[in-house]
Amino acid sequence: MKKQRILIIEDNDDIRESTAEILELASYEVFQADNGKTGVELANTELPDLILCDIMMPELDGYGVLYLLNKNPQTSATPFIFLTAKAERMDMRKGMEMGADDYLVKPFDDVELLSAIESRLHKKEKQESFYSKSMAQLSSLVAGNSGMKELDKMMQDRKVRTIKKKQVIYYEGDTVSGIYLVISGKVKTIKLSEDGRELLTGMYGPEEYFGIPALLLNAPYMETAEALEDTTVCQLPKEVLEELLNKYPDIARQFIHLLSNNLLEKEEQLLQLAYHSVRKRLSEVLIRLSKLEKQHGQVNLRISRDNLAAMAGMATETVSRILSDFKDEGIIERKGSQIGILDYLKLQQMKN
Secondary structure: OOOOEEEEEOOOHHHHHHHHHHHHHOOOEEEEEOOHHHHHHHHHHHOOOEEEEEOOOOOOOHHHHHHHHHHOOOOOOOOEEEEEOOOOHHHHHHHHHHOOOEEEEOOOOHHHHHHHHHHHHHHHHHHHHHHHHHHHHHHHHOOOHHHHHHHHHHHHOOOEEEEOOOOEEEOOOOOOOEEEEEEEOOEEEEEEOOOOOEEEEEEEOOOOEEOHHHHHHOOOOOOEEEEOOOEEEEEEEHHHHHHHHHHOHHHHHHHHHHHHHHHHHHHHHHHHHHHOOHHHHHHHHHHHHHHHHOOOOOEEEEOOHHHHHHHHOOOHHHHHHHHHHHHHOOOEEEEOOEEEEOOHHHHHOOOO
Protein backbone atom coordinates (compact mmCIF):
# COMPACT_ATOMS: atom_id res chain seq x y z
CA MET A 1 0.00 0.00 0.00
CA LYS A 2 1.36 3.41 -0.98
CA LYS A 3 2.47 5.60 1.93
CA GLN A 4 0.54 8.82 2.40
CA ARG A 5 2.72 11.92 2.12
CA ILE A 6 2.70 14.79 4.61
CA LEU A 7 4.45 18.16 4.36
CA ILE A 8 5.42 19.98 7.58
CA ILE A 9 6.07 23.74 7.27
CA GLU A 10 7.47 24.97 10.61
CA ASP A 11 10.33 27.35 11.43
CA ASN A 12 10.94 25.90 14.92
CA ASP A 13 13.46 23.08 14.38
CA ASP A 14 12.55 21.14 17.54
CA ILE A 15 8.80 21.13 16.81
CA ARG A 16 9.28 20.32 13.12
CA GLU A 17 11.70 17.44 13.70
CA SER A 18 9.76 15.90 16.61
CA THR A 19 6.52 16.08 14.59
CA ALA A 20 8.24 14.45 11.61
CA GLU A 21 9.58 11.67 13.85
CA ILE A 22 6.07 10.88 15.16
CA LEU A 23 4.62 10.78 11.64
CA GLU A 24 7.40 8.58 10.29
CA LEU A 25 6.80 6.13 13.16
CA ALA A 26 3.14 6.11 12.07
CA SER A 27 4.27 5.06 8.55
CA TYR A 28 3.76 8.41 6.79
CA GLU A 29 6.24 9.74 4.23
CA VAL A 30 7.30 13.17 5.52
CA PHE A 31 8.72 16.29 3.86
CA GLN A 32 10.00 19.26 5.88
CA ALA A 33 10.29 23.00 5.20
CA ASP A 34 11.68 25.56 7.66
CA ASN A 35 9.88 28.57 6.14
CA GLY A 36 6.76 29.41 4.15
CA LYS A 37 8.48 30.08 0.84
CA THR A 38 10.27 26.72 0.83
CA GLY A 39 7.03 25.07 1.94
CA VAL A 40 5.08 26.39 -1.05
CA GLU A 41 7.83 25.21 -3.42
CA LEU A 42 7.82 21.72 -1.85
CA ALA A 43 4.02 21.53 -1.96
CA ASN A 44 4.01 22.36 -5.67
CA THR A 45 6.69 19.81 -6.55
CA GLU A 46 5.86 16.92 -4.19
CA LEU A 47 2.02 17.32 -4.11
CA PRO A 48 1.57 15.90 -0.58
CA ASP A 49 -1.65 14.31 0.68
CA LEU A 50 -1.83 16.71 3.65
CA ILE A 51 -0.03 19.84 4.85
CA LEU A 52 0.79 20.91 8.43
CA CYS A 53 1.74 24.59 8.56
CA ASP A 54 2.76 27.04 11.29
CA ILE A 55 1.10 30.48 11.19
CA MET A 56 3.82 32.82 12.50
CA MET A 57 6.88 32.45 10.24
CA PRO A 58 9.41 34.84 8.67
CA GLU A 59 9.32 35.73 4.95
CA LEU A 60 5.92 34.14 4.29
CA ASP A 61 3.46 33.39 7.10
CA GLY A 62 0.93 30.53 7.18
CA TYR A 63 -1.89 32.67 5.75
CA GLY A 64 0.29 33.54 2.77
CA VAL A 65 1.15 29.87 2.26
CA LEU A 66 -2.54 28.89 2.29
CA TYR A 67 -3.42 31.74 -0.11
CA LEU A 68 -0.78 30.69 -2.65
CA LEU A 69 -1.69 26.99 -2.44
CA ASN A 70 -5.39 27.78 -2.93
CA LYS A 71 -4.53 29.55 -6.20
CA ASN A 72 -2.86 26.43 -7.58
CA PRO A 73 -5.44 23.86 -8.86
CA GLN A 74 -3.02 21.02 -8.00
CA THR A 75 -2.85 21.98 -4.31
CA SER A 76 -6.14 23.82 -3.69
CA ALA A 77 -7.93 20.65 -2.53
CA THR A 78 -5.08 19.37 -0.30
CA PRO A 79 -6.16 19.09 3.37
CA PHE A 80 -4.47 21.91 5.31
CA ILE A 81 -3.98 22.01 9.10
CA PHE A 82 -2.62 25.10 10.86
CA LEU A 83 -0.17 24.78 13.76
CA THR A 84 -0.35 27.73 16.13
CA ALA A 85 0.71 28.72 19.62
CA LYS A 86 -2.26 31.10 19.77
CA ALA A 87 -5.80 29.83 20.31
CA GLU A 88 -7.38 33.22 19.73
CA ARG A 89 -10.78 33.12 18.05
CA MET A 90 -9.99 35.78 15.42
CA ASP A 91 -6.90 33.89 14.21
CA MET A 92 -8.87 30.65 13.99
CA ARG A 93 -11.78 32.24 12.13
CA LYS A 94 -9.50 33.98 9.63
CA GLY A 95 -7.78 30.68 8.79
CA MET A 96 -11.04 28.73 8.47
CA GLU A 97 -12.57 31.42 6.24
CA MET A 98 -9.50 31.24 3.99
CA GLY A 99 -10.04 27.49 3.59
CA ALA A 100 -7.99 25.79 6.35
CA ASP A 101 -9.42 22.43 7.40
CA ASP A 102 -8.34 22.31 11.04
CA TYR A 103 -6.19 23.76 13.82
CA LEU A 104 -3.71 22.21 16.24
CA VAL A 105 -2.71 24.43 19.16
CA LYS A 106 0.88 23.98 20.30
CA PRO A 107 1.93 22.13 22.36
CA PHE A 108 -0.09 19.14 21.09
CA ASP A 109 0.41 15.48 21.96
CA ASP A 110 0.91 12.49 19.66
CA VAL A 111 -2.72 11.37 19.85
CA GLU A 112 -4.08 14.84 18.95
CA LEU A 113 -1.72 15.07 15.98
CA LEU A 114 -2.44 11.62 14.55
CA SER A 115 -6.19 11.90 15.20
CA ALA A 116 -6.43 15.24 13.34
CA ILE A 117 -4.45 13.90 10.38
CA GLU A 118 -6.43 10.65 10.13
CA SER A 119 -9.72 12.56 10.32
CA ARG A 120 -8.76 14.95 7.50
CA LEU A 121 -7.39 12.22 5.24
CA HIS A 122 -10.57 10.20 5.77
CA LYS A 123 -12.70 13.21 4.82
CA LYS A 124 -10.56 13.71 1.73
CA GLU A 125 -11.37 10.14 0.64
CA LYS A 126 -15.09 10.80 1.10
CA GLN A 127 -15.03 13.86 -1.19
CA GLU A 128 -15.58 11.65 -4.23
CA SER A 129 -19.07 10.78 -3.00
CA PHE A 130 -19.74 14.44 -2.17
CA TYR A 131 -18.81 15.46 -5.71
CA SER A 132 -20.90 12.71 -7.33
CA LYS A 133 -23.91 13.86 -5.33
CA SER A 134 -23.31 17.46 -6.41
CA MET A 135 -22.93 16.47 -10.04
CA ALA A 136 -26.32 14.73 -10.00
CA GLN A 137 -27.87 18.10 -9.14
CA LEU A 138 -25.68 20.02 -11.59
CA SER A 139 -26.66 17.72 -14.45
CA SER A 140 -29.98 19.55 -14.78
CA LEU A 141 -28.17 22.81 -15.54
CA VAL A 142 -26.95 21.95 -19.02
CA ALA A 143 -28.43 20.22 -22.04
CA GLY A 144 -25.26 19.05 -23.81
CA ASN A 145 -22.47 16.67 -22.91
CA SER A 146 -19.84 19.37 -23.44
CA GLY A 147 -21.37 21.49 -20.70
CA MET A 148 -21.38 18.58 -18.26
CA LYS A 149 -17.71 17.89 -19.00
CA GLU A 150 -16.83 21.50 -18.23
CA LEU A 151 -18.81 21.44 -14.98
CA ASP A 152 -17.25 18.13 -13.97
CA LYS A 153 -13.77 19.51 -14.64
CA MET A 154 -14.59 22.55 -12.51
CA MET A 155 -15.92 20.49 -9.60
CA GLN A 156 -13.37 17.70 -9.37
CA ASP A 157 -10.57 19.85 -7.95
CA ARG A 158 -12.68 21.92 -5.58
CA LYS A 159 -12.28 21.48 -1.84
CA VAL A 160 -15.29 20.65 0.30
CA ARG A 161 -15.22 22.98 3.32
CA THR A 162 -16.50 21.92 6.72
CA ILE A 163 -18.31 24.81 8.42
CA LYS A 164 -19.00 24.59 12.14
CA LYS A 165 -22.40 25.56 13.59
CA LYS A 166 -22.74 29.38 13.90
CA GLN A 167 -19.58 29.97 11.81
CA VAL A 168 -19.93 32.82 9.31
CA ILE A 169 -19.22 31.90 5.68
CA TYR A 170 -19.27 35.49 4.41
CA TYR A 171 -20.46 38.85 5.71
CA GLU A 172 -22.77 41.38 4.08
CA GLY A 173 -20.54 43.76 2.11
CA ASP A 174 -17.75 41.24 1.45
CA THR A 175 -16.44 41.14 -2.12
CA VAL A 176 -18.12 38.37 -4.08
CA SER A 177 -15.80 35.42 -4.67
CA GLY A 178 -18.31 32.97 -6.12
CA ILE A 179 -21.42 31.05 -5.13
CA TYR A 180 -21.76 28.18 -2.70
CA LEU A 181 -23.36 24.77 -2.98
CA VAL A 182 -24.56 23.10 0.23
CA ILE A 183 -23.42 19.46 0.32
CA SER A 184 -24.82 18.62 3.76
CA GLY A 185 -26.29 20.58 6.66
CA LYS A 186 -28.08 23.95 6.55
CA VAL A 187 -27.11 27.59 5.98
CA LYS A 188 -29.09 30.73 6.78
CA THR A 189 -28.73 34.19 5.26
CA ILE A 190 -29.55 37.21 7.42
CA LYS A 191 -29.71 41.00 7.31
CA LEU A 192 -29.26 43.15 10.41
CA SER A 193 -31.40 46.17 11.28
CA GLU A 194 -29.81 49.35 12.65
CA ASP A 195 -30.60 48.25 16.22
CA GLY A 196 -28.91 44.88 15.66
CA ARG A 197 -31.99 42.68 15.19
CA GLU A 198 -31.79 39.84 12.66
CA LEU A 199 -34.11 39.24 9.73
CA LEU A 200 -33.63 35.76 8.33
CA THR A 201 -33.89 36.10 4.56
CA GLY A 202 -33.18 32.54 3.43
CA MET A 203 -32.45 28.96 4.46
CA TYR A 204 -30.56 26.54 2.25
CA GLY A 205 -30.24 22.76 2.54
CA PRO A 206 -28.37 20.04 0.63
CA GLU A 207 -27.99 20.57 -3.14
CA GLU A 208 -29.08 24.23 -2.92
CA TYR A 209 -27.05 27.28 -3.95
CA PHE A 210 -26.65 30.60 -2.13
CA GLY A 211 -24.86 33.83 -3.04
CA ILE A 212 -26.30 33.93 -6.59
CA PRO A 213 -27.57 37.58 -6.62
CA ALA A 214 -24.15 39.03 -5.78
CA LEU A 215 -22.53 36.98 -8.54
CA LEU A 216 -25.04 37.95 -11.23
CA LEU A 217 -24.95 41.63 -10.22
CA ASN A 218 -21.14 41.59 -9.73
CA ALA A 219 -21.77 43.34 -6.41
CA PRO A 220 -20.73 42.67 -2.79
CA TYR A 221 -22.66 40.00 -0.93
CA MET A 222 -26.00 41.50 0.15
CA GLU A 223 -26.53 39.27 3.20
CA THR A 224 -24.50 37.49 5.85
CA ALA A 225 -24.36 33.69 5.49
CA GLU A 226 -24.00 31.53 8.61
CA ALA A 227 -24.13 27.77 9.25
CA LEU A 228 -27.23 26.68 11.17
CA GLU A 229 -25.55 23.37 12.03
CA ASP A 230 -22.31 21.60 11.15
CA THR A 231 -22.32 21.93 7.36
CA THR A 232 -20.20 21.08 4.32
CA VAL A 233 -20.16 23.44 1.35
CA CYS A 234 -18.31 23.72 -1.94
CA GLN A 235 -17.49 27.12 -3.38
CA LEU A 236 -17.77 27.57 -7.14
CA PRO A 237 -15.31 30.40 -7.96
CA LYS A 238 -16.49 33.58 -9.66
CA GLU A 239 -13.95 33.55 -12.51
CA VAL A 240 -14.76 30.00 -13.64
CA LEU A 241 -18.51 30.51 -13.28
CA GLU A 242 -18.47 33.69 -15.34
CA GLU A 243 -16.73 31.82 -18.15
CA LEU A 244 -19.28 29.00 -18.02
CA LEU A 245 -22.24 31.40 -17.85
CA ASN A 246 -20.99 33.14 -21.00
CA LYS A 247 -20.29 29.87 -22.81
CA TYR A 248 -23.43 27.93 -21.85
CA PRO A 249 -26.66 30.00 -21.87
CA ASP A 250 -28.60 27.10 -20.30
CA ILE A 251 -26.57 27.45 -17.10
CA ALA A 252 -27.27 31.19 -16.98
CA ARG A 253 -31.00 30.58 -17.50
CA GLN A 254 -31.07 27.99 -14.70
CA PHE A 255 -29.38 30.33 -12.23
CA ILE A 256 -31.78 33.11 -13.19
CA HIS A 257 -34.63 30.65 -12.61
CA LEU A 258 -33.28 29.85 -9.12
CA LEU A 259 -32.90 33.56 -8.38
CA SER A 260 -36.46 34.28 -9.54
CA ASN A 261 -37.84 31.61 -7.22
CA ASN A 262 -35.89 33.13 -4.33
CA LEU A 263 -37.30 36.57 -5.11
CA LEU A 264 -40.86 35.21 -5.20
CA GLU A 265 -40.34 33.57 -1.80
CA LYS A 266 -39.00 36.82 -0.35
CA GLU A 267 -41.97 38.79 -1.77
CA GLU A 268 -44.30 36.32 -0.06
CA GLN A 269 -42.32 36.72 3.17
CA LEU A 270 -42.66 40.53 2.99
CA LEU A 271 -46.41 40.20 2.39
CA GLN A 272 -46.74 38.02 5.48
CA LEU A 273 -44.72 40.45 7.60
CA ALA A 274 -46.89 43.34 6.47
CA TYR A 275 -50.39 41.86 6.73
CA HIS A 276 -50.44 38.59 8.72
CA SER A 277 -51.05 38.24 12.45
CA VAL A 278 -48.22 36.86 14.59
CA ARG A 279 -49.95 33.45 14.83
CA LYS A 280 -50.41 33.27 11.06
CA ARG A 281 -46.81 34.38 10.44
CA LEU A 282 -45.35 31.74 12.73
CA SER A 283 -47.56 29.03 11.21
CA GLU A 284 -46.31 30.01 7.74
CA VAL A 285 -42.71 29.81 8.97
CA LEU A 286 -43.26 26.30 10.36
CA ILE A 287 -44.84 25.23 7.06
CA ARG A 288 -41.88 26.64 5.13
CA LEU A 289 -39.41 24.84 7.39
CA SER A 290 -41.26 21.54 7.06
CA LYS A 291 -41.10 21.83 3.26
CA LEU A 292 -37.37 22.44 3.54
CA GLU A 293 -37.00 19.20 5.48
CA LYS A 294 -38.66 17.37 2.55
CA GLN A 295 -40.41 14.91 4.81
CA HIS A 296 -43.99 13.63 4.88
CA GLY A 297 -46.37 13.02 7.76
CA GLN A 298 -44.99 14.09 11.14
CA VAL A 299 -42.14 16.54 10.75
CA ASN A 300 -39.50 17.21 13.42
CA LEU A 301 -37.77 20.57 13.13
CA ARG A 302 -34.52 21.56 14.83
CA ILE A 303 -34.41 25.34 15.04
CA SER A 304 -33.81 27.83 17.83
CA ARG A 305 -36.38 30.36 19.03
CA ASP A 306 -34.04 33.15 17.93
CA ASN A 307 -33.99 31.84 14.34
CA LEU A 308 -37.77 31.38 14.34
CA ALA A 309 -38.12 34.97 15.55
CA ALA A 310 -35.75 36.19 12.81
CA MET A 311 -37.75 34.35 10.14
CA ALA A 312 -41.14 35.54 11.40
CA GLY A 313 -40.04 39.11 12.18
CA MET A 314 -41.14 39.10 15.82
CA ALA A 315 -39.69 39.06 19.32
CA THR A 316 -38.31 35.82 20.78
CA GLU A 317 -40.76 36.12 23.70
CA THR A 318 -43.67 36.24 21.24
CA VAL A 319 -42.40 33.08 19.52
CA SER A 320 -42.26 31.28 22.89
CA ARG A 321 -45.82 32.34 23.75
CA ILE A 322 -47.27 31.26 20.38
CA LEU A 323 -45.41 27.93 20.42
CA SER A 324 -46.91 27.26 23.86
CA ASP A 325 -50.37 28.07 22.48
CA PHE A 326 -49.81 25.75 19.50
CA LYS A 327 -48.73 22.98 21.88
CA ASP A 328 -51.84 23.45 24.07
CA GLU A 329 -54.00 23.31 20.91
CA GLY A 330 -52.43 20.00 19.83
CA ILE A 331 -50.85 21.46 16.68
CA ILE A 332 -47.23 20.80 17.68
CA GLU A 333 -45.21 18.97 20.32
CA ARG A 334 -41.90 20.12 21.78
CA LYS A 335 -38.99 17.99 22.95
CA GLY A 336 -36.08 20.20 23.91
CA SER A 337 -34.99 22.08 20.80
CA GLN A 338 -37.14 19.91 18.51
CA ILE A 339 -40.58 20.88 17.25
CA GLY A 340 -42.81 18.06 16.02
CA ILE A 341 -45.74 19.04 13.78
CA LEU A 342 -48.79 17.00 14.77
CA ASP A 343 -51.52 18.76 12.76
CA TYR A 344 -50.18 20.12 9.46
CA LEU A 345 -53.71 20.95 8.24
CA LYS A 346 -54.38 23.27 11.18
CA LEU A 347 -51.19 25.17 10.43
CA GLN A 348 -52.25 25.60 6.80
CA GLN A 349 -55.75 26.75 7.79
CA MET A 350 -54.58 29.12 10.53
CA LYS A 351 -56.82 32.18 10.54
CA ASN A 352 -55.24 35.58 10.09
